[in-house]
Amino acid sequence: MSSLKDYNQESPINHLMARHWDKVEIKEVAEALLNAVKQNQLTDYVVADSWHKEKVLEYFKAFAGQELRYKNTDFTLFYQVEAADDYNDLRGQLLLTFQTDRMEYRVLLGMARLGDADCVRWQIYDVLWQDAGVSIVDVPLVQLEDPQSGEEICVLVTNHGDIRLRLFPQQAPLAVANWRSMVKDGFYDGSLFARIIKEFVIQGGALDESGDEALSSYGGYFADEVCQGLYHFNGAVALGNHGPHTNGNQFFIVQNTKVNEEQLLKLSLPRNVETAYLENGGLPELDGRYTVFGQVYEGMDVVVNIAGQVTDAKDAPLEPVVIQRIFFEKIS
Template identity: 30%
Template sequence: MRKLKVILLSLLLVSSFACAGNKDYVATIETKHGKIIAIFFDDTPVHKSNFIALAEKGRFDSTEFHRVMKGFMAQGGDVFTKEKLPPADWPTLPAEINSKHFHKRGMIAAARQPDGINPEKRSNGSQFYIVLGKVYSEEELLVNMSSLQSAFMKYIQLGSQEELKNEYIRLYDAEKFDSLTTLLISKRKEIEESLNIKVTKDITPERIEAYTTIGGTPHLDGEYTVFGQVIQGMDVVDKIAEEQTDFRDKPISPVFMSVTIEKMPKKKIEKQYGFSYPESK
């Protein structure tokens, strides 16, 4: 009889864990422009639980999207300034940088202090940003621009490249920096062959696909913890990014937020928001 009870209890526990695994937390970030719906990743547990705890206690409410840069990101959730906590006392979170999660459009990542004072890349304990970014060509993604620039300067010193050198000087003097970038990239292959060097980066097909279609901010990869994703409402983030800003990139007309959390079955999340969990693929 006791053995039967143990078996029944074990089955009940397994069933409970299975049910818990079939549900997830959904955040609704409400703004004057509309609602942003987001989920958070299980493999960034510290950041996920921290965001949920702050939201459930209402601590995000009345914070702003205080730093907005069109074509880059929208940052908000400055709980500790709202609560008048001195910056020196702001809590931080350990980095949970995971190569699976990168800065494609719609990703949510944690803000942080720069490496000079934060070499461990610890995250701010409340502030987050939503990635906007831009669409890249495959060539732009593959090229290591710092290496290419250095190699290009060596290349144009060759006597055979006088015409290219003059073109570089002309574009530089005219401050046509986008055209300069295009020129450098167009010469990549011949520079690699001539100087016998490699100026390209290794990047996964998944990232190439994302950055060349929906876009993002690839230069932030590996530097900040990406811990969530917008699953509905990127049009709202775009509207926030259209706000007129001051010299600090802060919207002149404040964009306040309130955040609520709801636990929902994953199947419902997939059906309602068109999001697909990796285990469902």
């Protein structure tokens, strides 16, 4: 008769919230685990009688000998089970995020706190889910470069001052072509920044639910161009939408000077993108959801001034913020 145990068959008798010191403890365990993986010495970190012990060892074997960097741990479940004593009654599902020199990995681990009065430790009883890894290799940050001689840029003239934008037709050809067409047709002339949230965005285009939100040079909503090497850094210009592939004429400019570092722990970003967010600010939580097609390179003081206007309960400024006109010019 097998002496192995399937810990996945245990039923919770009480769901708990991990305390701060539980999180500190499991972080220390995870950091030590990754060091043990490098040394191929996992015995102390795997439940000896787990039915899934070999699966756990096989998963981590692929990383043996590599330099592994701890990034984050997060209990997705934390609970009690029936046990012979209180030393052996805690379980958790732990999402571990770690990095090699080129990739970031996430693995969901079944964890059991086991031991006695002399020693209690968290150990792995199963690998419940794993990803194939996400590249964190540095990428070109064309968005943060200065405009080049001969480049055509866009100027938004507002009643608070001028805002100058770079556009990125290679990364977002549909969005840039639509913007150029709508601007040249005068669509935005005399329109408003109708939604303003300080340390978030200023937003323009059709926001009145009149049905005009779908107006575009394509005759209606058009497709997203996300994950194309552009990010929601402070000053990014992006299309507003109502869900996938509902781009029209709504747009917003990011105005957020500080990034929540806890959010960055939950994202898989190229290393230089993460650094750029920390240095410049922005809204990384919007990446992959909205089409970025431009970047403010001059006039962020105007954006900040607009974002600081007094608003009503619907985030509309009490004093109109007007886009008087938009035009294009070439950098000499």
